[in-house]
Amino acid sequence: MSAELKSEERSLNFLEEIIEQDLKEGKYKQIVTRFPPEPNGYLHIGHATSICLNFGLTKKYGGYTNLRFDDTNPVTEETEYVESIKDDVKWLGFEWKNELYASDYFDKLYEFAITLIKKGLAYVDDSTSEEIATQKGTPTEPGKRNKYADRSIEENLQLFEEMKAGKYKDGEKVLRAKIDMESPNMIMRDPLLYRIKHAYHHRTADKWCIYPMYDFAHGQSDSIENITHSICTLEFVPHRELYDWCIEKLEIYPSHQYEFARRNMTYTVMSKRKLLQLVNEKHVTGWDDPRMPTISGMRRRGYTAAALREFCDRVGISKRENIVDVGLLEFFVREDLNKKALRRMVVFDPLKVVITNYAASEEILTSENNPEDPNSGTREIPFSNELYIERDDFMETPSKKYFRLAPGQMVRLKSAYIIKCENVIKDEAGNITEIQCTYIPESKSGSDTSGINVKGTLHWVSVKHAISAEIRLYDRLFKVEDPSSGEGDFKDYINPDSLQIIKSVFAEPALKNAHLADSYQFIRKGYFVLDKDSSTSGMIFNRTVGLKDSWAKASK
Ligand code: ATP
Ligand code: MG
Numbered sequence: 001m002s003a004e005l006k007s008e009e010r011s012l013n014f015l016e017e018i019i020e021q022d023l024k025e026g027k028y029k030q031i032v033t034r035f036p037p038e039p040n041g042y043l044h045i046g047h048a049t050s051i052c053l054n055f056g057l058t059k060k061y062g063g064y065t066n067l068r069f070d071d072t073n074p075v076t077e078e079t080e081y082v083e084s085i086k087d088d089v090k091w092l093g094f095e096w097k098n099e100l101y102a103s104d105y106f107d108k109l110y111e112f113a114i115t116l117i118k119k120g121l122a123y124v125d126d127s128t129s130e131e132i133a134t135q136k137g138t139p140t141e142p143g144k145r146n147k148y149a150d151r152s153i154e155e156n157l158q159l160f161e162e163m164k165a166g167k168y169k170d171g172e173k174v175l176r177a178k179i180d181m182e183s184p185n186m187i188m189r190d191p192l193l194y195r196i197k198h199a200y201h202h203r204t205a206d207k208w209c210i211y212p213m214y215d216f217a218h219g220q221s222d223s224i225e226n227i228t229h230s231i232c233t234l235e236f237v238p239h240r241e242l243y244d245w246c247i248e249k250l251e252i253y254p255s256h257q258y259e260f261a262r263r264n265m266t267y268t269v270m271s272k273r274k275l276l277q278l279v280n281e282k283h284v285t286g287w288d289d290p291r292m293p294t295i296s297g298m299r300r301r302g303y304t305a306a307a308l309r310e311f312c313d314r315v316g317i318s319k320r321e322n323i324v325d326v327g328l329l330e331f332f333v334r335e336d337l338n339k340k341a342l343r344r345m346v347v348f349d350p351l352k353v354v355i356t357n358y359a360a361s362e363e364i365l366t367s368e369n370n371p372e373d374p375n376s377g378t379r380e381i382p383f384s385n386e387l388y389i390e391r392d393d394f395m396e397t398p399s400k401k402y403f404r405l406a407p408g409q410m411v412r413l414k415s416a417y418i419i420k421c422e423n424v425i426k427d428e429a430g431n432i433t434e435i436q437c438t439y440i441p442e443s444k445s446g447s448d449t450s451g452i453n454v455k456g457t458l459h460w461v462s463v464k465h466a467i468s469a470e471i472r473l474y475d476r477l478f479k480v481e482d483p484s485s486g487e488g489d490f491k492d493y494i495n496p497d498s499l500q501i502i503k504s505v506f507a508e509p510a511l512k513n514a515h516l517a518d519s520y521q522f523i524r525k526g527y528f529v530l531d532k533d534s535s536t537s538g539m540i541f542n543r544t545v546g547l548k549d550s551w552a553k554a555s556k
Contacts, residue, residue: 013317015053015258019061019229031063032228035089035096036218038070039081039202041272042287042294043088045308045329049263052312054231055094064097066225071103072217074201082202084287088295093305102221103203109212110164112220112250113175113193117156121249122193123149124159125176132174135181136189142182143189149178163196166209170196175210179245187238188245191215219243222255230255233262234321263315264323267476268293269484283494284477290531290542291477291498301474302519302529302544303329307336323482330545334527337544341521342369342376345414345459346507348471348525350388352463353405355419357438358385362462365445367415370521379510383416386463388506393458394435396424403455405435411456414523418443418454459523466506469539472531473500507539514539521547 012020022028033054037047055065067089071077089096116122125132125148137143151159163173175194183189193216198209219242222230230243240257247254264270269278270293278284278292287294290301298308311332315324362384369376389405398406405411410420423436443450475498480486483493507522514520514530520541522528527544534540 010314010316014319015057015229015231015260015317016060018258019057022228023061028063028228030228031058031061032066032226033058033063033231034066034068034100034222034225034227036068036070036102036221037085038073038076038272039078039085040073040076041081041276042084042292042296044270044272044275044293044295045265045298046263046270046293047088048092048295048308049312049317050231050233051089051092051094052309053260053317055096056313057229063228065094066098066100066227067096068100068102068221068225070214070218070221071101071201071203072212072214074197074199074211077202079202084296088299091299091305092295092308098225100221100225101203102217103201105217105221105224106204106208106212108224109217109220110210112246112252113160113212113216114157115250116177116193117160117175118153119249120153121178122156122175123151123178124156124163125149125174125190126172127174129171132192136186137181139184139186145181145190149176149190160194163194163210164208166198168196170198172196177216177242177245179242185238185241187215187242191242215239215242216246219246219255219257220250220252222257223247223250223252226253227255230257232257232259234259234319235262259319260317261319261321264321264482265293265329266323266326266481267478267483268326269478269490271484274484274490277491278477281491283491290472291474300529300532301542302337302527303333304336304340304519307333310336326476333545334547337519337521337527339372340370341519341527342379343367343371343523344508344511344520345381345461346469346471346505346511346522346525346528347388347390347459347461347466348502348505349391350506351391351394351432352434353387353389353419353460354434354436355385355387355439356422356436361385362464365415367445381415381508381510382462382465384462384464387413387460388463388466389413389435389458389460393456394421394432396432404458405437405456410452410454411458412443412445412454413460414457415445416460417441417445418448418450418452459525461506461508463506465509467509467512467539468504469507469511469541471502471505471528471541471543473502473543474498475500511539514541519544 035054058065135144174192176190179188181189192213194210197211237259243257288296288300311329365381365383366378394405405421412418417439419437419439425434427433440450477498478493479495480493483490516530520528526546528541531540531542
């Protein structure tokens, strides 16, 4: 952690500075922002950054944020995505003022187009997209207008009307703004405003066969909603000129566009198109696969909304492209889970321990659910003379610094007693099958009068009380930090070992009542959460994150 991130008081980001200045000057009565996802995929951690930013600003400065579905492209959009987006924003802890759809503005946008035509600022062009591209010129060569630009206002009005009425096929005609074919900004060279697309739209059905381009929908939607600060990512910097041009020529509410750098993270990809490929080609089980950088994936994996918000807030935003270490996100997840997760004991690779001098058949011990949270209560843990410990918590010929179980050595069993290894039982092949120990009755946790100090503490479960569960351990989805920048296809860098399944582990019985919404710390093992694939016949736990950053060490 850098010192900068550790300080509770972070300095203002550049948008906060702008807004504070605007408010000081009395420019706005309230701040209005919007989060404008295109419903063509599930939201990812990059979107979470944008959500926390937009909603965070209006929360901080007063005002509200709209959720606007930017559904101007009928082909890729689906209602399933709309639902998942709403779910994710709510889960992150934010409330939008209005749920809006750019498609609700199609009539209004059509009127805006008519206004531009009437002002002589838009024309219908019959050129093919290839012709339009060549006529546009290059960044170093000015473009050239074609003859269609000279059409009269009346002709343009009629043709545009006919486009709307469905008289033409896809691609036969477009509506373009008449701006400047010689502009140094390529986007200003008579940009497309409308195209013909005979496609069914998830909300407007077959009402329209012409659809506005992003540049003719986004700014106008902002304006219709009186958005004061329209925040987007850096790739839209060159679009700002057109954004302002439309507002000026249409004489509508002057929203302003501000840009910040996209959130990129190591060991993953963050474009919906690529994420869709991973889903469609079954490299993952779905959009909410716990290895995905989607909000739904992270949520299923056990990341908390608080941790995601904290990550977005503390890492902040910048005006320059950068890539954030995913380890930083994991840091915030661990920090939050340490405060919230209920402690439980689970043995992954069992080795049987028999307590030879334990006369009772069993007893119930109690232990805190979470020592970090005084309100979390306690749980009961059954103890008996037959226990499981982890196989690697025993060593027949221990090294010097080995403080776990070994012949003649003592350890504490967490929340229970100190035991001493007396005897090792092996099968004919020489494999260790059982460890025989004695326990020290006065060493009971919480009322220890034994005076014995031991260095190692082990987790354990009672054999006859143990319940079994499946464990899914996740690793990075990609083998390299930036799979999109390498040679070849990003999928060449998929980590083939990103999922490891342990079919049967042994858990203490308190886990029987695990809830999907609760996080658990399996002592010494990491943070875990129940997976939605669990059924009454079997529980499945996802590892959210390890207890410490083992990846950083392993990859050094
Ligand atoms: P993708 O490239 O993943 O498809 P997108 O920008 O096309 O993303 P939209 O649905 O259009 O996705 O995005 C909605 C909002 O979220 C936009 O304002 C966009 O700028 C923002 N956003 C998208 N990706 C990121 C990111 N990686 N970091 C920050 N903001 C993002
Ligand atoms: Mg987009």
